[in-house]
Amino acid sequence: MKLLTEKGIQATPMSAIAKAAGTGMGTIYNYFPTKEELINAIYLYIKNLEVQFITRKTNESSLKIKFLDYYKAFIDFNLQYPDCFAFMDQMQNSPVISCHTKEKGKAEFLQIIELIQKGQDEGIIKKMSIExxxxxxxxxxxxxxxxxxxxxxxxxxxxLDHQLRMVWDAIKE
Amino acid sequence: MKLLTEKGIQATPMSAIAKAAGTGMGTIYNYFPTKEELINAIYLYIKNLEVQFITRKTNESSLKIKFLDYYKAFIDFNLQYPDCFAFMDQMQNSPVISCHTKEKGKAEFLQIIELIQKGQDEGIIKKMSIExxxxxxxxxxxxxxxxxxxxxxxxxxxxLDHQLRMVWDAIKE
Amino acid sequence: MKLLTEKGIQATPMSAIAKAAGTGMGTIYNYFPTKEELINAIYLYIKNLEVQFITRKTNESSLKIKFLDYYKAFIDFNLQYPDCFAFMDQMQNSPVISCHTKEKGKAEFLQIIELIQKGQDEGIIKKMSIExxxxxxxxxxxxxxxxxxxxxxxxxxxxLDHQLRMVWDAIKE
Amino acid sequence: MKLLTEKGIQATPMSAIAKAAGTGMGTIYNYFPTKEELINAIYLYIKNLEVQFITRKTNESSLKIKFLDYYKAFIDFNLQYPDCFAFMDQMQNSPVISCHTKEKGKAEFLQIIELIQKGQDEGIIKKMSIExxxxxxxxxxxxxxxxxxxxxxxxxxxxLDHQLRMVWDAIKE
DNA sequence: AATGAATGAGACTTCATTCAT
DNA sequence: GATGAATGAAGTCTCATTCAT
Incomplete structure (x- = not known):
């Protein structure tokens, strides 16, 4: 990840990745048939990490606090793993990430979606399309x-507080 | 731009760019010493376009309307020139765009900054750091x-209306 | 060597060298980072060959005969490997051969230097700077x-005899 | 010449030559159909210069002194125009100089040949092939x-004196 | 006649991928 | 299963030459 984001995908040869990973090139190819698939796999791996990090905590408080906790958790994750963030940020629009991968990556925000919908039902959050x-x-x-x-x-x-204030004001009814 | 964003930088050879531009490779290199500098130049060119597009209109209305007009203009520009948007979106985080270029690109949002500051002075917009x-x-x-x-x-x-509502609610006092 | 001297350095692409060597271009680049370094390496390789060829024989005769044997050995080597000679002759003054390489190439004529110095001490050879x-x-x-x-x-x-006569007359006291 | 020898022929573009010559590329091509012919022309030009420089002086002294004067004149010319020397030294074995050019360059040493032959006839110089x-x-x-x-x-x-002594001893009877 | 922008063939070099070890 | 040397397609860039001005 670090290599990939620092230099860019194209400027990072598989040999460098193998070296940084402390393994041989051939070994990588035993697990990922192409460089592209390796990158897609990293993408999904991070998405997974992210979801696990964020859905860890399930406190019992008001919807607003719950929501902001989620939001903060997202931020924390990315600040804690800046390499992950840089990687995702860079791959977001890259033609290297396949549609299929993107779809898979999306399918993991159920909890937050449910929370927002609940907020809308309770009249706390603006009645707009979830998307x-x-x-x-x-x-x-x-x-x-x-x-x-x-x-x-x-x-x-x-x-942080300013950011949270703006975010909440934006979506609250 | 189109080639560069569709295929990715590295998957777009200079020969293809030259062909699409209806010129020879050598000619491009007469004006841009490297592929990287060509890309940086395109970046700045679009930034310029954008600024010109957005600062065109100077209506005389309330601060909120003025602000939202700016915001809409930004959106319009990018929807009108989706290739530009795709290009900028992809280059934003690419190591190919130099810090120097990014700096140059930033130095053009004075109008909107002034507008926000005025709004803060008038107590209409939240008192937070401009950044x-x-x-x-x-x-x-x-x-x-x-x-x-x-x-x-x-x-x-x-x-659009929903988006504008969220944006305004986020920054308004 | 043959290609490089026949056509000239620049008229000999690495692809041609690889083909003649019965290998792939990439393989050459695994051992020599640039074409220039390959050429410098060939230069040193020949210098080495030369020294080994010349210092092979250590006969026990008069200083004059010993000296002329060395001289003849030099000539023999170059006549025997005309490609080597052509290569060295062409690279001698080429900007492609680095100073460092030239220095390294020089450091191998100790035997002949000693012989000449001995000749000078014995009053057989003219008392001039070795260089x-x-x-x-x-x-x-x-x-x-x-x-x-x-x-x-x-x-x-x-x-040959004429040449040896001129050479010996030139340096003998 | 300076450019050509410092960087090597291949590393010296015609554009650089034109610039150094204070003219346009096109102008050079009006006089020399290819880069190769330009270089061959320079070669012959220097050869000419050389001959003119050397045959300037026709003193009336002993054959040995006359000969050494010629030899010194050669040396003087090259030390005085080191760029010429470097150029000739580098082109001597280059495939760029055509056989035809080399032949033309040779046909100008009549005076020295005559001198040597005279020396041989007088029993002063070794009886060997002129070549x-x-x-x-x-x-x-x-x-x-x-x-x-x-x-x-x-x-x-x-x-210098040492050199002249070696040279004369080499060829004198 | 002088010029130099335009051109694309072709140079060097990289690197994803393979496969014998 | 792990490895990394070998490979050549393909990329970036240069520059001899042309030709409209």
Whole structure:
């Protein structure tokens, strides 16, 4: 991941990946038939990691707090694994990631979808298409993390509350 | 642009670019010393286009309407030139775009910055760091356009109002 | 070597070299990072061959005979491997051969140097700087071989004695 | 010449030659149909210069002194125009110089040939084939000049006498 | 006559993939 | 199963030459 994002996919030979992975090129090809499939596999692997990280906590509080906890968890994950973020950010629009992979990656946000729908039913969250809200949230989060990763770690904290306020104001009824 | 985004940078040889441009490879190299510099130049060219497109209109209305007009103009530009959007979206995080180019690209949002600051002074817009707001807005816009470009043109209209509502609610005091 | 000297460095693509070597281009690049380094390596390889060829024989005769035997050995080597000679002759002044390589190539004439110094001590050879004598000898030898290679093999013999006479007269006290 | 020898023929584009010559590429092609012919023309031009330089002086002294004057004149020419020397030295064995050009270049040493033959007739110079002597002399001279050009100018003087002594001893009866 | 922008053939070099070990 | 040397297709870039100005 680190190699792939630092230099770009095309500038990272399989030999370098094998070396960094402490294995031989041939071994990689025993598990992934092509470089492309390796990258798609990494993509899905990270998506999985992400979901596991985020759905870990299931506290019992108000819907708003639950929602913001999710949102914060997303951010935390990406700030904690900046290489993962950089990788995903870069692959998002790359022709290397197949549609099939993208579909698979999406199918894991059930919990948050349910939460938002519940919020809409209770009149707390704006009555819009789920897709609109999800896209909106993803956009804000990506931009926020990308920004945070560009500034020093000790300066990050102060921006979180503002971000959460904007996000909540955006979707709340 | 089209080739570069459809196939990816590395899968697009200079020979193909030259052919599509109706010129010889050598000619391109007379103007851009490397493929990388060509891509950086396209990046800046689009940024320029964008700014010109957006700052065209200077209506005399309320700050909120002015702001949303800007926001809509951004969206319009990108929906109108989907190739440009795809290109920028893909290059944004690519190691091919140099820091220097990114800096140059940024230095053109004075108008919108001034508008937001005025809104903050008037108590209309949340008192947060400009950067936080700009990053937030950029994130929402990119996600929105990317989404819109993925659905049929006649279905797009209905989502715009929702998007604008979320955006405004997010930043308004 | 043959290709490189016959056609010239630049007129000999690596693909042709690989073909002649019965291998793939990539394989060559696994051992020599650039064409230039390949050529420098060939240069040093020949220098080595040469030294081994020349220092083979250690007869026990007069200093003059020993010296002329060395000189003849040099000539023999180059006449025996005309491709080597052509290569060295052409690369000698080429900007492709690095200073470093030239230095390395030089460091192998200790035996002949010692012989000349002994001759000087015994009053048999002119008391001049070793460098002056070595350069002189190298010049005569190169010219002689180049000439010989231009004429038919059976006509060569008769010129050797004359050459040796001139060489010895030149350096003898 | 300077460009051609410093970088090598292949590394010197016509555009660079034109620039250094203060003219346009097209203009060069009006006079020399190809790069190769330009180089051959330079070769002949230098050969001509050389002959004119050497045959300038016709003193009336002993044959030995006359001969050594010629030899010194050759050396002087090359030390005075080191670029010419480097050029000729490099082109000597290059496949770029055509046989025809080489032949033309040779046809200009009549004076020195006559001098040597006279010396042979008078029993002053060894009775060998003229070609053998000419090749020998050319070899010594080239090596000497190449060596001299590699050392500081103020250190050169002291080696000349030694060189002349070796050369004369080599060919004198 | 002088020019130099345009051109594409062809150079060097990389690297995904294979396969004998 | 692991390995990495071998491979050549394909990429970037150069530059001799042309030709409209």
């Amino acid at each position: 609109a809200i999800l896209q909106f949230l993803a956009g804000t989060m990506t931009a926020y993390v990308r920004w945070m990763l560009g500034i020093k770690e000790n300066e990050r904290k102060k921006y | 936080a707001i700009l990053q937030f807005l950029a994130g929402t816009m990119t996600a929105y356009v990317r989404w819109m470009l993925g659905i049929k043109e006649n279905e797009r209209k209905k989502y | 002056a004598i070595l350069q002189f000898l190298a010049g005569t030898m190169t010219a002689y071989v180049r000439w010989m290679l231009g004429i038919k093999e059976n006509e060569r013999k008769k010129y | 053998a002597i000419l090749q020998f002399l050319a070899g010594t001279m080239t090596a000497y000049v190449r060596w001299m050009l590699g050392i500081k100018e103020n250190e050169r003087k002291k080696y």
